[in-house]
Amino acid sequence: MLVYERKKVEYHGRLGRIVALGTALGRFAGPLLLRMAPLIFLAATVGVILFSWIVAHFVNPIVPWLIRDIIAITGIILFVSLVSMIGIWGERKISGRLQSRLGPMRTGGWHGWAQSLADGLKFVQKEDLIPRSADRLMFRLAPYIALVPAIAAYAAIPFGVGWVYRGMDASLLFVLAMLGIEVLGVILAGWASNNKWGLYGAMREACQLVSYEIPMCMSLLVPVMTVGSIDLLELGKAQSGGWFDWLIFRNPFIFLSFFSYYIASLASCKRAPFDLPEGESELVAGFHTEYSGFRFTIFFFAEYAAMFIVSALATIIFLGGWNSPFGDLTGGPLWFTAKSGMLIFIQMWVRWTLPRIRIDQVMHACVKYLLPFTMLLFVGSSLWQLFISQTYVAFALFLRYVLGAFALGILGIVMVAFYVVWAVFGYMNSPLMVGRLVRKHLPGA
Amino acid sequence: MIKPLFFYIFALSSVAAGVAIIASTNIVRMAYWLIGMLLSVAGLYFLQGAYFLGVIQIIVYAGGVAVLMVFGVMLTSQRVAAQLRPRRWEVLWLLVTAAMLLTGIVATLLDARWSPEEAAASNNVADFGIHLLGKFVGPFELASILLLIALLGAAYLARPKVPTVKPEDTPK
Numbered sequence: 001m002l003v004y005e006r007k008k009v010e011y012h013g014r015l016g017r018i019v020a021l022g023t024a025l026g027r028f029a030g031p032l033l034l035r036m037a038p039l040i041f042l043a044a045t046v047g048v049i050l051f052s053w054i055v056a057h058f059v060n061p062i063v064p065w066l067i068r069d070i071i072a073i074t075g076i077i078l079f080v081s082l083v084s085m086i087g088i089w090g091e092r093k094i095s096g097r098l099q100s101r102l103g104p105m106r107t108g109g110w111h112g113w114a115q116s117l118a119d120g121l122k123f124v125q126k127e128d129l130i131p132r133s134a135d136r137l138m139f140r141l142a143p144y145i146a147l148v149p150a151i152a153a154y155a156a157i158p159f160g161v162g163w164v165y166r167g168m169d170a171s172l173l174f175v176l177a178m179l180g181i182e183v184l185g186v187i188l189a190g191w192a193s194n195n196k197w198g199l200y201g202a203m204r205e206a207c208q209l210v211s212y213e214i215p216m217c218m219s220l221l222v223p224v225m226t227v228g229s230i231d232l233l234e235l236g237k238a239q240s241g242g243w244f245d246w247l248i249f250r251n252p253f254i255f256l257s258f259f260s261y262y263i264a265s266l267a268s269c270k271r272a273p274f275d276l277p278e279g280e281s282e283l284v285a286g287f288h289t290e291y292s293g294f295r296f297t298i299f300f301f302a303e304y305a306a307m308f309i310v311s312a313l314a315t316i317i318f319l320g321g322w323n324s325p326f327g328d329l330t331g332g333p334l335w336f337t338a339k340s341g342m343l344i345f346i347q348m349w350v351r352w353t354l355p356r357i358r359i360d361q362v363m364h365a366c367v368k369y370l371l372p373f374t375m376l377l378f379v380g381s382s383l384w385q386l387f388i389s390q391t392y393v394a395f396a397l398f399l400r401y402v403l404g405a406f407a408l409g410i411l412g413i414v415m416v417a418f419y420v421v422w423a424v425f426g427y428m429n430s431p432l433m434v435g436r437l438v439r440k441h442l443p444g445a
Numbered sequence: 446m447i448k449p450l451f452f453y454i455f456a457l458s459s460v461a462a463g464v465a466i467i468a469s470t471n472i473v474r475m476a477y478w479l480i481g482m483l484l485s486v487a488g489l490y491f492l493q494g495a496y497f498l499g500v501i502q503i504i505v506y507a508g509g510v511a512v513l514m515v516f517g518v519m520l521t522s523q524r525v526a527a528q529l530r531p532r533r534w535e536v537l538w539l540l541v542t543a544a545m546l547l548t549g550i551v552a553t554l555l556d557a558r559w560s561p562e563e564a565a566a567s568n569n570v571a572d573f574g575i576h577l578l579g580k581f582v583g584p585f586e587l588a589s590i591l592l593l594i595a596l597l598g599a600a601y602l603a604r605p606k607v608p609t610v611k612p613e614d615t616p617k
Contacts, residue, residue, distance in 0.1 A: 138474065169570050173500040180508025184480060187512065191473055191519050199519065206516040210509070230570055 030121065034107065037114055072165040076154045084304035085116040091348050098352040126293035131193060134290065138192035143291070143298035146185025150305035153178035157312050158233050160322040160332030172230040175313060176217060179268060182306060183209045186270075186277065186287050189299070193290035201286030204359055205277035208267055211366045212274075216264035218374040219257040222381045223247045223317050226254065232313075236321030243325035248318040253381035253412065258318045260374050262343075265310035267362070269303060272351035276359050311343035312336070319343075369423050376419050380412025451492055459485035472518050480511045497570055 011019045033040070055071070089104065092115065096103025108114025130139055156171040158164035168174060183205065190202020224230055226247065227238045239246050248258050267274035278286030288299050315321055319339050322332030329335075357365070462482035466475050483506045490499035577585050 135471075135474075138477065168496045170497045170500050173504065174496070177500050177503035177508060180504055180512075181484075183508070183512055184477075184515070187515055187519070188477065191515075203516065203519065206512055206519075210512055210516070213508075228571075 026125070034114055034118065037108060037117070072155075076165065077151060080151050080154065080301065080305045080308075083308045084301045085120075087304040087307065087344065088116045088119070088300065089113060090345070091351075094345070094348045095352045098349070120297060123293055123297045128294065129290070129292045131195065131290050133194045135192040135194065138188055139290075140295075142185050142189035142192055143295045143302070144185070145188060146182050146302040147298050147305070149178040149181040149185075150302045150309065153309050154305075156232065157309065158236060158316070158321070159336050161233070161237070163322070163333050164233065167231070167233050169231055171232045172220070172224065172235070172313070172317075175232070175309060176213075176220075179306060179309060180209075180213065182302060185302070186299075189291065190277075190287035193287075195290050197283045197285070197289045198287050201277040201279075201283050201289070204279075205270065205287060208270070208274060208276065208359075208362055208366075211363060212264045212267040212370075215260060215366060215370040215374045216268055218371075218378055219261040219264065220313070220317060222257040222374075222377050223250070223254050225378075225381060226250055226385060232316050232321075236316050236323070239320040240323045240328065242327055243320065245323075246318065246320035251381060251384050253377045253384060253416075254318070256416065257374065257377045257381070258314070260370055260377065261314060261318070264366075264370060265314065266347065266350065267366070269306040269310055271307065271347050273354040273357045274362055275351070275356060276362060279356055281356070307344055307347060308340060311340040311347070314343055315339040368426065373416075373419060373423070376412075376415050380415060383412050448492065452489070455485045455488040455492065459489070473515065476511060476515045476518055479514075480507050483507045483511065497573060 010016075052071070089112070093103040093111065104112030104115035106112055107118045130136055153175045155165045156168060156174045158167065158171075164171075186205045187202045190198040190200075190205065224235070227235050229235060229238075235247075243249070248255055266272075270277050276286075277283075278288065280286070283289070288296055291299060315336060322336040324331070324335050459482050462478045462485060465478040466482065469475050469478060483502060487499040487502040487507070490496075490502060
């Protein structure tokens with residue numbers, strides 16, 4: 001048993017005065033802030049509106065790019081903070097509802113809405129612990145490697161037509177790349193804390209994410225192939241109209257690929273039932289076992305930011321993005337946020353409903369079921385595309401003569417049905433820990 | 446004014462990360478410096494307006510190759526095995542190889558005729574697709590066959606070497 005003995009830190013002189021001042025200020029201002037929070041929010045909203053009006057009329061004509069960039073980046077960071085604040089509170093309320101309890105009720109008045117703010121204040125005040133045997137530089141660096149790409153991904157996500165900070169030709173790939181870098185921070189955190197639970201969590205994260213990235217990207221490829229662009233703006237614009245124009249209802253393969261994307265995205269932002277990297281029943285807290293205080297908060301921020309990113313991708317690519325379900329209505333960003341929020345709610349619902357699955361089941365589910373399924377969907381969707389293609393009319397006609405009406409689509413559907421039967425058969429005879437997976441040389445076999 | 450500034454930031458950080466790869470002795474740190482260098486180079490691509498190339502650099506190298514490398518390396522202990530120090534004769538022939546490579550690169554760079562105007566970076570993803578499946582379909586397919594062979598080889602190497610137990614053999 002290793003017990004860390006640390007010297008008690010006492011502040012003297014100027015530092016001591018600063019600490020005393022800060023403590024006094026916190027004791028005085030903390031309750032006041034919580035009590036006045038609705039007023040502060042109102043004042044901030046009015047202030048932002050006034051500020052943007054002043055900028056639009058006086059500053060913008062002089063240096064257009066500077067203010068635009070500053071406002072956009074600040075807005076993105078504020079949005080991420082708001083998403084994680086509401087997300088953490090919502091998660092606790094929803095889990096409470098699903099488990100027949102109330103969740104946070106006290107802080108801030110109405111249904112404990114300021115719980116996340118209070119938690120944030122508490123986390124900032126906590127002692128910042130670094131284990132003695134940890135790699136100090138990497139331990140400190142890891143949370144930022146997790147958070148910065150998650151925020152950077154928002155730069156390419158369009159919230160509506162004209163509501164994107166940097167529209168680019170390969171914006172879908174950019175968002176996926178940023179999600180891919182985020183993994184590195186988590187792995188680094190687990191390794192640098194030099195703790196066996198942390199290392200196990202990091203290893204699980206690495207193997208889970210590297211394998212689930214493939215079905216995720218492949219199931220995104222199915223609708224992308226239908227539209228013919230990897231620009232998120234183009235993808236959103238291709239679905240204007242009512243709900244029946246959304247890509248998810250374009251053909252049956254895209255409908256199925258939405259679900260495979262959703263499952264893979266749950267794994268990619270390590271939500272239950274794939275939250276093995278932090279499985280608290282086995283690994284204490286997984287990769288962030290050794291993290292405390294503000295660094296721990298940063299990991300939380302990164303997780304909720306990533307949750308919104310994958311939901312936003314699903315919204316833009318499958319669910320019509322900023323287009324309203326009833327024809328052309330205004331308020332694009334609101335529709336977009338509402339749909340993404342709905343998907344995040346489903347993520348939480350799934351998390352508090354399903355039990356966590358084992359790591360070997362996670363890998364089996366990816367390599368044996370999800371990956372072949374997405375490949376079948378890819379093939380089926382390309383056959384469907386060729387059959388009803390407007391660009392290759394001659395080829396479509398040829399196919400129609402040779403194979404009869406919708407034969408190719410039916411072929412794809414038969415393939416998917418065969419796959420489902422095969423998967424159910426495989427699940428019935430699935431390898432259990434007491435069965436085929438047991439090796440003779442291991443103890444307990 | 447801001448573009449040269451960012452060029453220097455990315456260029457200096459890539460060089461610094463490259464030096465740090467060589468200077469550090471811990472293998473996980475080396476891998477992370479390598480990732481930093483790859484990201485800085487991707488930043489240079491972004492600065493040139495080649496978004497697709499930069500994004501592919503991040504996805505393939507930083508997100509794929511480097512994660513796998515870190516994953517493999519992480520299984521080695523932090524203290525015991527991962528300290529890398531080259532021996533004397535290794536340093537010698539590494540120096541010779543590096544000197545030859547450097548001479549070649551510098552000679553090529555001096556010989557190259559640089560055009561002062563910016564190259565029109567083909568930023569259109571559709572162009573990439575058309576070229577890959579049109580003019581360069583042969584090399585593209587060859588590369589895919591190579592990758593398939595590598596995949597099969599990896600699966601062969603990673604096959605279970607211990608005979609697995611059938612369910613009926615397990616003791617009740």
